[in-house]
Amino acid sequence: xxxxxxxxxxxxxxxxxxxxxxxxxxxxxxxxxxxxxxxxxxxxxxxxxxxxxxxxxxxxxxxxxxxxxxxxxxxxxxxxxxxxxxxxxxxxxxxxxxxxxxxxxxxxxxxxxxxxxxxxxxxxxxxxxxxxxxxxxxxxxxxxxxxxxxxxxxxxxxxxxxxxxxxxxxxxxxxxxxxxxxxxxxxxxxxxxxxxxxxxxxxxxxxxxxxxxxxxxxxxxxxxxxxxxxxxxxxxxxxxxxxxxxxxxxxxxxxxxxxxxxxxxxxxxxxxxxxxxxxxxxxxxx
Ligand code: PAF
Numbered sequence: 066x067x068x069x070x071x072x073x074x075x076x077x078x079x080x081x082x083x084x085x086x087x088x089x090x091x092x093x094x095x096x097x098x099x100x101x102x103x104x105x106x107x108x109x110x111x112x113x114x115x116x117x118x119x120x121x122x123x124x125x126x127x128x129x130x131x132x133x134x135x136x137x138x139x140x141x142x143x144x145x146x147x148x149x150x151x152x153x154x155x156x157x158x159x160x161x162x163x164x165x166x167x168x169x170x171x172x173x174x175x176x177x178x179x180x181x182x183x184x185x186x187x188x189x190x191x192x193x194x195x196x197x198x199x200x201x202x203x204x205x206x207x208x209x210x211x212x213x214x215x216x217x218x219x220x221x222x223x224x225x226x227x228x229x230x231x232x233x234x235x236x237x238x239x240x241x242x243x244x245x246x247x248x249x250x251x252x253x254x255x256x257x258x259x260x261x262x263x264x265x266x267x268x269x270x271x272x273x274x275x276x277x278x279x280x281x282x283x284x285x286x287x288x289x290x291x292x293x294x295x296x297x298x299x300x301x302x303x304x305x306x307x308x309x310x311x312x313x314x315x316x317x318x319x320x321x322x323x324x325x326x327x328x329x330x331x332x333x334x335x336x337x338x339x340x341x342x343x344x345x346x347x348x349x350x351x
Pocket of ligand 1: 095123126196
């Protein structure tokens, strides 16, 4: 696996990989890799000739009260994991390479960014959209792979790609890869490492209560009442705060009061022991 730290180097190396008509799959990450990321690499490897992974802790998607400096950085370990997984190229730019002196542009994707994590993290999705747009332009992949774990992020990126014509032939497809879960159902996340053993055990209530709520909605129980029950179950299990527990249209992320004939998603964010966990699950149309 080769590593590029400058845009010139990246362009030379991607041109070489593409030379014989080979396809490139991009997996954007912020590092601190876990099994969930490796599933994205595997999906990219299965679909494309070469995998390009990026590791960049993107400062523009952190709010003033979010600790950018505390975000785990382990480039050597991550690099070894990517190489073992068959990645061809690692794009690991510096902050100066990504945002040179005088950088003044930003992409805002309205609507789909507004609710859920967008409401509690103002500017977060502008930072995500801007850096992902840059990554698409820098790498020019045939396909790009993102975890469904960050479902709102995936919806924002798909909307941006559609609106700004970043889709085919520039990026042939944006692939959402299903969430990888621990044996007790907890979605894998770099944040799980911050949980105490007691909170880690209680955190498994999140996916269990979500599955229960989905079964109730499918049985016809009122959505609002079901979501209140879900919140109560989390608070009863030791979560200190539920930021949102909401049924939404799977594409526009418009909140739904009833399950209609379109694909829906149950999205939850809740805090336990100071760690904010997010999860989402598909809810089949009625
Ligand atoms: O999901 C992430 O790790 C980041 O938000 C992304 C997509 C790499 C953009 O910085």
